[in-house]
Amino acid sequence: MDLAMIGLGRMGGNMARRLLRAGFGVLGYDQASEAVRALEAEGLVAAPSLEALRGLLPAPRTVWLMLPAGAITENTLSELANVLEPGDLVIDGGNAYYKDSQRRAARLAERGILFADVGVSGGVWGLENGYGLMLGGTPEVARRLEPVLRALAPSPDSGWVHAGPVGAGHFAKMVHNGIEYGMMQALAEGLNLLRKKREFGFDLARLTEAWRHGTVIRSWLLDLTAQYLASDQDLGDIAPVVADSGEGRWTVLEAVELGVPIPVITQSLFTRFESQDEEDYDERLLAVMRKMFGGHGVRKAQD
Ligand SMILES: NC(=O)c1ccc[n+]([C@@H]2O[C@H](COP(=O)([O-])OP(=O)(O)OC[C@H]3O[C@@H](n4cnc5c(N)ncnc54)[C@H](O)[C@@H]3O)[C@@H](O)[C@H]2O)c1
Numbered sequence: 001m002d003l004a005m006i007g008l009g010r011m012g013g014n015m016a017r018r019l020l021r022a023g024f025g026v027l028g029y030d031q032a033s034e035a036v037r038a039l040e041a042e043g044l045v046a047a048p049s050l051e052a053l054r055g056l057l058p059a060p061r062t063v064w065l066m067l068p069a070g071a072i073t074e075n076t077l078s079e080l081a082n083v084l085e086p087g088d089l090v091i092d093g094g095n096a097y098y099k100d101s102q103r104r105a106a107r108l109a110e111r112g113i114l115f116a117d118v119g120v121s122g123g124v125w126g127l128e129n130g131y132g133l134m135l136g137g138t139p140e141v142a143r144r145l146e147p148v149l150r151a152l153a154p155s156p157d158s159g160w161v162h163a164g165p166v167g168a169g170h171f172a173k174m175v176h177n178g179i180e181y182g183m184m185q186a187l188a189e190g191l192n193l194l195r196k197k198r199e200f201g202f203d204l205a206r207l208t209e210a211w212r213h214g215t216v217i218r219s220w221l222l223d224l225t226a227q228y229l230a231s232d233q234d235l236g237d238i239a240p241v242v243a244d245s246g247e248g249r250w251t252v253l254e255a256v257e258l259g260v261p262i263p264v265i266t267q268s269l270f271t272r273f274e275s276q277d278e279e280d281y282d283e284r285l286l287a288v289m290r291k292m293f294g295g296h297g298v299r300k301a302q303d
């Protein structure tokens with residue numbers, strides 16, 4: 001057995017699969033038994049509990065977490081601190097805040113347990129395409145993890161990087177996601193402008209498909225957008241609400257701390273907040289102020 005994967009959801013499940021296909025022995029643990037069962041048929045060995053990892057994995061152990069960031073990751077790391085031994089290595093591959101990762105590394109180090117933060121990109125397509133990987137940790141840890149990174153990456157020699165010390169992996173992933181927000185926003189705004197120019201009746205599916213070839217803005221995000229638009233251009237069934245899981249907020253916080261201007265990323269994060277706000281109190285107030293100073297009309301809510 002080479003390593004354990006904790007959290008076998010959309011990411012951890014497919015990463016375990018990719019490692020199994022590359023010949024690794026993978027032990028898996030997830031609180032949802034269905035997630036484990038699906039992978040057992042493909043060679044994964046199920047661990048009945050976190051405590052069981054100690055007996056089932058040979059030392060020095062490698063344990064990779066692909067869990068929701070926040071309390072779940074924090075609690076699992078606390079439990080693992082009691083299960084693992086000096087020399088064992090824990091990797092957090094989730095989208096965690098780099099400051100949490102630095103703190104967690106220091107806590108585990110008190111027990112001689114090594115820690116690496118690996119930013120993972122590629123979403124549900126990673127099984128097929130490989131994952132982009134950004135490692136934060138010591139050179140020794142990077143050397144130890146290299147075979148795993150080579151197997152998870154799109155190709156053994158590209159798509160993964162030892163970004164720097166502990167924290168650097170999640171910091172790099174945080175900025176990657178900030179950029180992702182900005183690129184998505186630019187595509188969405190441009191396509192919205194095209195759609196609103198009704199007199200030209202743009203076929204956005206055909207246009208984005210054409211843009212995929214040879215243009216300056218060809219990209220994977222454009223590929224995926226074109227793919228979706230090919231079957232649905234009206235998006236009538238999609239609620240206009242864009243969630244966010246933290247990376248964009250941390251990027252903006254960091255920019256404020258460092259005094260670095262990131263207007264595009266900040267605006268794209270705020271656009272998401274706007275979409276999440278069902279009350280729209282600010283816009284109602286704007287309409288009211290305009291009415292108060294200029295006597296301008298106000299539309300009734302049901303209009
Ligand atoms: N989905 C993506 O595109 C993507 C891409 C890169 C990184 N990430 C990050 O990877 C991490 C995992 O994301 P995901 O999309 O696979 O999430 P997911 O919800 O699909 O999977 C999480 C898994 O963790 C399991 N789990 C929850 N609490 C647990 C616990 N206490 N003990 C054991 N298992 C537990 C769940 O049962 C589930 O199978 C997150 O931090 C996410 O931000 C996601």
Ligand SMILES: O=C(O)[C@H](O)[C@@H](O)[C@H](O)[C@H](O)COP(=O)(O)O
Pocket residue numbers: 095120121122123177180243244245246247248
């Ligand atoms: O690189 C990636 O694979 C994505 O960025 C990935 O990490 C994921 O899709 C985000 O979790 C979504 O983040 P938001 O919920 O903040 O949009």
